[in-house]
Structures are given as structure tokens and as C-alpha cells.
Amino acid sequence: MDKWKLYKGSLDTIVLQLLGQNDRMYGYEITQKVKEVTEGELEIKEGALYPALHRLEAKGLLEVEVDHVGNRMRKYYKLTEQGLREKDNALQQLEDYLSTMKKLIDPNISFG
Amino acid sequence: MITLEQKHIDHLYDFVRRHFVPYYDLQTELVDHLASGIEKLSEEHPGKSFEQLLDIEFRKFGVHGFEDVVAKRANALSKEYYRLALERVAGYFKWPVILQSLFYGVLCYFTLTVIDSQWLPMAFYVFIIAVAIAGVVRLWRQKKQRERKYSRKWLLQEIIFNGGGGGVAILQLPLQLLLFFVNHGSERIELLWFRLLVAVSVVVLFRIVQVVCWVIPDQIDSILEERYKTYKFSD
Numbered sequence: 001m002d003k004w005k006l007y008k009g010s011l012d013t014i015v016l017q018l019l020g021q022n023d024r025m026y027g028y029e030i031t032q033k034v035k036e037v038t039e040g041e042l043e044i045k046e047g048a049l050y051p052a053l054h055r056l057e058a059k060g061l062l063e064v065e066v067d068h069v070g071n072r073m074r075k076y077y078k079l080t081e082q083g084l085r086e087k088d089n090a091l092q093q094l095e096d097y098l099s100t101m102k103k104l105i106d107p108n109i110s111f112g
Numbered sequence: 113m114i115t116l117e118q119k120h121i122d123h124l125y126d127f128v129r130r131h132f133v134p135y136y137d138l139q140t141e142l143v144d145h146l147a148s149g150i151e152k153l154s155e156e157h158p159g160k161s162f163e164q165l166l167d168i169e170f171r172k173f174g175v176h177g178f179e180d181v182v183a184k185r186a187n188a189l190s191k192e193y194y195r196l197a198l199e200r201v202a203g204y205f206k207w208p209v210i211l212q213s214l215f216y217g218v219l220c221y222f223t224l225t226v227i228d229s230q231w232l233p234m235a236f237y238v239f240i241i242a243v244a245i246a247g248v249v250r251l252w253r254q255k256k257q258r259e260r261k262y263s264r265k266w267l268l269q270e271i272i273f274n275g276g277g278g279g280v281a282i283l284q285l286p287l288q289l290l291l292f293f294v295n296h297g298s299e300r301i302e303l304l305w306f307r308l309l310v311a312v313s314v315v316v317l318f319r320i321v322q323v324v325c326w327v328i329p330d331q332i333d334s335i336l337e338e339r340y341k342t343y344k345f346s347d
């Protein structure tokens with residue numbers, strides 16, 4: 001199975017968590033940070049990252065700032081208050097999901 | 113690591129435009145992404161040219177290139193547009209403006225009661241469709257005028273001038289109601305609830321057309337300025 005398919009469902013949570021740990025980030029920086037943190041295990045696809053960022057922005061979870069960096073403009077994303085709350089919810093849901101999956105796939109657990 | 117010069121940035125803007133991204137807000141984000149990627153790649157492949165590095169970076173967007181990014185951005189902004197439109201339509205049903213809407217509704221209801229013709233509801237919807245067609249023509253003219261005046265295109269601007277959905281979506285609902293009456297007749301016109309329903313639908317449709325074709329386009333400068341203020345909005 002394509003590993004990316006497993007991660008894709010958690011893309012919003014990954015983005016929210018990264019923005020929770022950093023004041024603000026731009027698209028390319030997010031792709032590089034994920035690559036760095038996961039030691040190359042996960043590479044976020046550009047074609048999926050920007051739609052996710054735009055969707056979260058439209059939901060009011062992210063706000064944007066545009067700054068001039070050298071000879072070009074850079075769009076930074078940061079969490080709103082609502083985004084901060086949503087990040088905590090999303091993390092909790094992800095932890096619950098992981099715990100459920102672990103129960104399902106752990107061969108040592110008896111189902112009675 | 114190389115730092116891209118202004119000519120490279122101009123080339124990247126041209127590149128994303130040629131790959132079907134006509135909107136400045138999206139162009140800016142994609143240009144920065146490509147530029148950052150090229151700068152990073154130049155460390156790993158010092159022998160490769162700018163064009164070769166751009167090709168590697170662009171391939172990361174997949175076989176559809178920027179198509180998905182543009183489509184999904186349009187989808188997210190359309191939802192924002194519908195919220196804008198809904199707020200303004202709802203504004204016509206709040207005190208004291210609701211008095212005006214009520215007046216139109218009552219006028220419509222009593223006209224249906226007094227004239228008592230099966231054709232009258234259809235005449236109302238034909239009127240709404242005629243107003244909507246005039247509105248769509250107005251939107252199209254305003255869009256052309258703005259495109260001549262400003263070189264930069266913004267995605268939200270495009271959605272506003274498309275009336276939120278391809279320009280003709282605004283005609284669909286009154287047209288469907290009209291077709292319903294043509295196919296099923298309006299023999300229930302003598303019923304009170306039926307006349308009420310027609311009166312309410314006519315007023316609501318009229319307000320929607322008014323908001324989509326007149327109110328929002330007339331506020332376009334302030335809406336775009338608010339949406340894109342972070343770009344220090346200017347042409």
C-alpha cells in the first residue's frame with residue numbers, strides 16, 4: 001500500500017501541529033520540516049499541502065501574513081485562536097485513532 | 113546555495129501563468145515555493161541549470177501540475193463567497209430593512225390574490241429571470257472593465273464576477289421554478305399557502321439576484337482589499 005495514503009488523512013493534523021510548534025511557517029518550509037522531523041520517511045506532496053492550507057484558512061483555522069523576502073513575496077500561515085483549539089482536538093482524535101488501531105493490529109491482545 | 117535574481121522571479125511568474133494559474137494571489141505563493149525549492153536543489157545539484165532545477169521542482173506537483181491547487185483553492189474561496197452572499201441576503205431580512213422585503217412580499221401576495229391567474233406565478237419568475245440576465249450581463253461588463261483597468265487578477269474577484277458559479281448559476285433556481293409551473297401548472301393558486309410560498313420565493317430570489325449581481329460587485333474594492341490586505345493590495 002502507498003504509505004502516503006495512510007498519512008494523507010492526517011495531513012490537516014500534521015499542519016496544525018507544526019504551526020502550533022512554530023509561530024508561522026510558509027508552504028515550502030512545512031514540506032522541509034516534515035521531511036526533517038520524519039528523517040525522510042514522510043514527504044508531503046505539494047499538490048496536497050496547498051489545498052490543505054487553503055482549506056484550513058477558509059475554515060478560519062489559519063491566518064496569513066505576506067512579507068517581502070529578498071526579491072519575492074512570501075505567504076506565511078499561522079494558527080488563529082480557533083485553529084489552536086482545533087489543533088488540540090485533532091491531536092486528541094489522532095491519539096484515539098492510533099490507540100484503536102493498535103488494539104486492532106496487536107496480536108498479543110486477547111478479544112476474550 | 114544560489115539566491116534567485118529578479119529575472120528568475122519574473123521567469124517563475126511567467127511559468128506559473130503559462131501553467132494555467134492566472135491569479136496573482138496563487139501565483140505569488142507558487143513562485144515562492146518554486147524559488148525556495150530551486151535554491152535548495154541548487155545546493156544538492158550545483159551543476160544543473162535554473163531550467164533543469166525548475167523542471168525537477170515542478171514535477172513534485174504531480175502529473176496535473178498546478179491544476180489541483182487552483183481547483184481546490186477556487187473551491188475554498190467559493191465557500192467564502194457563499195458566506196459573503198448569505199450574510200448580505202440575510203441583511204435584507206433583518207430589522208428595519210425587512211419592512212421593505214415584507215412590503216414586496218405582501219404586494220406579490222395580494223397581486224396573486226386579486227388577479228387570480230394561473231399564469232401570474234410564471235410571470236413573476238420570468239421577471240426574476242429577466243432581472244438575473246440583466247445582472248449577468250452587468251457582471252460580465254464589469255469584469256471586462258476591471259480586467260482592462262488592472263493587470264493583476266485575483267481569484268475571489270473571478271468568483272464574484274462569475275456570480276459564485278460559472279455566471280449562469282444565478283438563473284438556475286428561478287428557471288427551475290418556472291419549469292415546475294410550466295410542467296405542473298399552478299392550479300393550486302387559490303390556496304393561501306401556495307400564494308404565500310410563491311410570494312416568499314419571489315422576494316428571496318429577487319434579493320439573491322440583487323446581492324449577487326449588484327450589491328457584492330459594487331463592494332468589490334473593499335471586499336478584495338479586506339481579503340488581500342496582507343498583500344498590501346494594489347495593482
